[in-house]
Structures are given as structure tokens and as C-alpha cells.
Amino acid sequence: MPRYQRNHNLYIHIGTHKTGTSTLQRFFYQNRKRLKQQGFFYPTEGTYYKPLEMIPNEKGGQRFLVFAMTGLYPDWFKLNDKCQLQKKEECIKEIREHIIPYQDYADILISTEHFFKKVKPEDILAIFEGMNFHLKIIIYLRRQDHFLESLYNQETKNARDYDSFEQFVDQEIQDKHSYGYFYPKLLEFASVFGQENIIVRPFETEQFYHQNLIEDFLHILRLRLDDTFLLPRYQNESLPTEFIQLMVLLQQQFEGNIKQRMVLNNLLQNPNFPLEIDRKKYRLFSPKWCRETLQHFEEDNARIAREFLNRADGQLFYEPLPDQDAVWEPYPGLSQETVADTAINIWQREQEKNQKLLEKVEQLKQELQNVKDRHEKLDVENRLLINMMEGYSA
Numbered sequence: 001m002p003r004y005q006r007n008h009n010l011y012i013h014i015g016t017h018k019t020g021t022s023t024l025q026r027f028f029y030q031n032r033k034r035l036k037q038q039g040f041f042y043p044t045e046g047t048y049y050k051p052l053e054m055i056p057n058e059k060g061g062q063r064f065l066v067f068a069m070t071g072l073y074p075d076w077f078k079l080n081d082k083c084q085l086q087k088k089e090e091c092i093k094e095i096r097e098h099i100i101p102y103q104d105y106a107d108i109l110i111s112t113e114h115f116f117k118k119v120k121p122e123d124i125l126a127i128f129e130g131m132n133f134h135l136k137i138i139i140y141l142r143r144q145d146h147f148l149e150s151l152y153n154q155e156t157k158n159a160r161d162y163d164s165f166e167q168f169v170d171q172e173i174q175d176k177h178s179y180g181y182f183y184p185k186l187l188e189f190a191s192v193f194g195q196e197n198i199i200v201r202p203f204e205t206e207q208f209y210h211q212n213l214i215e216d217f218l219h220i221l222r223l224r225l226d227d228t229f230l231l232p233r234y235q236n237e238s239l240p241t242e243f244i245q246l247m248v249l250l251q252q253q254f255e256g257n258i259k260q261r262m263v264l265n266n267l268l269q270n271p272n273f274p275l276e277i278d279r280k281k282y283r284l285f286s287p288k289w290c291r292e293t294l295q296h297f298e299e300d301n302a303r304i305a306r307e308f309l310n311r312a313d314g315q316l317f318y319e320p321l322p323d324q325d326a327v328w329e330p331y332p333g334l335s336q337e338t339v340a341d342t343a344i345n346i347w348q349r350e351q352e353k354n355q356k357l358l359e360k361v362e363q364l365k366q367e368l369q370n371v372k373d374r375h376e377k378l379d380v381e382n383r384l385l386i387n388m389m390e391g392y393s394a
Contacts, residue, residue, distance in 0.1 A: 008107045010099075010133035011221065012124065013061070014189075015113025016179070018150040019140035019203040020213045022059040025111050026232040027214055029058040034230075035109070038223055041102045042109045046094040047086045054083050058232075061111035065091050065127075070118050075159070075258050092127055103132045107221070117179060121192035135197060137189050138220060141304070142203040143317045144180045144297045145290045148172060149283070151179065153238040156247050157269075159261035164248070165284045173296050183300035186308065200308040206318050241282040241331045243268070243275075246342060249334065267349065274345050277338060282331040287322035294321065 015021055028035065032042045043049065048065035050056050067073045068091040077083055099108055115124055116139065128135060142150070152168050163171075172178045190198050199220055201207070208216040215225045239247075247265055254260040267273055285293065302314030309316070322328075 007132055007134050008103060008105070009136050010108040010128060010131070011110065011136045011138055012115065013109070013111035013138045013217075014115040016116050016139060016141060016147075016182070017113045018147055018154065019113075019142050021061070021111070021113045021140075023213065023232060024217055025061045026058045027229075028061070028109060028111060030230045030232055034228055036106070039106050040109050040221065040223075041099070041106045042111075043095060043098045046091070046098055048091045048095045051086055052084050054080075061113075062095065063112040063114050065095060066112055066114040066118055068092075069123065072118065075262060095127070096131075099128070100131060108133065109221075116185065121189045125192055135193055136199060137193050137197060138199045138201070138217070139186070139189075140201045140203045141182050141316070143294070143319065144301075145285050145293055148180060148293070149285065150238055152284075153244055156244050156251070157239055157265065159247075159251060159258060159265045169293060173293065180297055181300055182297075183303050186304060190308075195308065198308055200304060202317055204317055204319055238281060239269075240277065240279045241284070242278040242280075242334065242338070245331070245334050246277065246338065249339065250342075264346075267346065268342075273349070276341060282329065284331065286328050286330065287326045288324050291321055291324055 013021075013024070028042045029044060032044060035042055043062065044056075048062050048068070049060075051064055064086055067077070068086040068088045071088075073085065102108060125135070148169055149165075152165050155168075172180050177184070186198060186200070201216060201220070203213075205211050205213075209219040210216075212225070214231070218225050247268060250264055250268075251261045254264065268275065283290075301316040305311040305314045305316040
């Protein structure tokens, strides 16, 4: 009699953003051979992971599959002339061709946080239609006050946001379809994949298996972290508060020019750029404002806890809320000296670049003059040779 073969799982890790996804994806990439030995295939060889002419990146997962499906590419990619946009059909065909050979003997792991907000669940399902897998969705959720602070930091760092933090939070609260309202989007995924196939994990150290994010994720896969796995350092850490405030101020000078804002941010983040700032990371939420903000998400969070984690008490996050009257050290604000010193350093750096450019131009002019002189010399020598030959002929 033929041996019974179980249907394998296809795990789709959909983030969310700011829940250690870069660290996890780097772990998956660095350990893809070890994961395969353990019965898990993490596909990385197609344009869904790395477009042509692009250097491989350990983090980011299969994000280019999402970019191709939506046609929405990040600014840093669009500004790179060497990178080619991928076609949706080709990306989907490629990842299917890479996955199908494994469906009878391995589980599959896909990871990109861009699935959560940018792609409809039914479109994700269609990618893997007809395959012999049980589809499982893995999602980490971070308490909204921490999530919004970290997201604002990231958006500013990527030159995508130049409003104040207060404006940013107000927009997120007012828009009921914004990122922080997790529950409606989870319902969409549950309606397509089945609620029993949605694995929700709170992004809190206290709730991680062994208080470790990587161990927590491996525990979902029924794997154990041991010495055979490589451990990456944590990725995509937030920048100091003053750094972000400085970026916001300077970005406002280039409101409609994303390319210039990105150039500016890259300059500020260059380790060789002289930047004397306060390196402390302040909490942008006061205790009172934090509690007020979380009230907007309280009902949704309770529903997630009850419906997806079977917690009758409706408690999704265990970290205690700050006491409303607790001592809070607010960020004191940018000093005129910091702004002035940074502006002067940027001007000096541009002057140095211009000087190097002028020196390069002068060098090229000299090289051209040398070539011209050589040609004139050769021309004179050729004329002398011709005259000599004409003399002999006579």
C-alpha cells in the first residue's frame, strides 16, 4: 500500500511593519539551507526576491512580488536607473515554478510585510491556487503607541513623511482604514483563508516564546532554535529622536522633491558626516496622550484577542499602560545651534563636492589638451614625412 503523505503547509508571514520583519527575513535568508534540511523551503532565487541588476538583499523577503502585483514601487527603487521593473505575470509564474516541486515533501515560507496593506487577501490566495498546500497566515501586531512612533521614525528616515508627529498620529486615528486599525484587515484575511488559519502573535517580549522573537517564530513552525542556526543582529533600528526631528525640518525645504529629500537623508545618515546631536531616544507620546490614543484602538484590539487568540478577557497586549501622571521627559526640541551647524556642514560638504567636480573638470580639460597637443605633433610629423617622400620622388 502507498505510504500516506500529508499536505504540507505554506506559511505566509505578512508583517506587520515595525515588528522585527527585517530581522526575521535576514534570519530566513541566512539559514535557508538549514531550513531546507528541516523541511522548509524559503524561495529567494527569482525576480520576486531580487530583480535583475540588483544586488541581493538579505532582508525584505519576497517584497518584489508585491511591488509587481500592485505596480507600486518604493522611491528608492524607482530612482535606481539600473533596476528593471518586473511584470506581475512573470513574478507569479516564477514563484509558482519554484514552489510547486516542493509541495509533496516540504513546507514553504514566504515573508513580506507589504502583503498586509497593499494586496487583497483573495489576490494572495490566487498566487498559490491549485497547489497542494494548507495556507497559513502569520502576523505580528504591535501596540499602537509603539507602532506609530516606530512607523513615523521609519517613514521620516525613508523621506516619505515630513509632517509633525502630532499630525501623523491624528491622521492615523481619523482614518479608520489606516494601518493602526488591525481588526478590519484581519477579518478580510479570515474570510479568505479561514479564521483557523490566521496565526496572530502580539509583538511583545513578554509574550514571545522564551522572550525571543526568532524562537517565537520558529515555535510556530514547530522548530527549535539551536546552535546550527545563524543569528543575525537586529535590523532597521529606530534613529534618535533629534535625528528624526532634524530630518523633518530639512525635508520641509524640499516638500515636492522626493529625490532631493532622499539625497539629504542619505547624507545625514552617512557615518562620515559630522553631526553633533542628542543621541537619546525620547518617547514622543506623553503618558496622557498615549492612553488617549490607545482608547481609539481599544475595541478593535479586544476583538482580536477574543476572536483570534481565544482570550475571554479581551487583552491583546500585556504591557501595562503608563500612569497618566507618570514622570515623562519630553524631547526638548532642536536648538538653533544644531540646525545652524548641520546647515553649515551640508553647505561645506556641497562646496567640497563642487570643488572636486571643478578639479575633475580641470583634469579632463588638461587631458583633452594633451590629446590635442599629441594630435598636432603627429600632424606636423606626418606633414614632414610626406614632404620628405615627395622630395625623394622628385
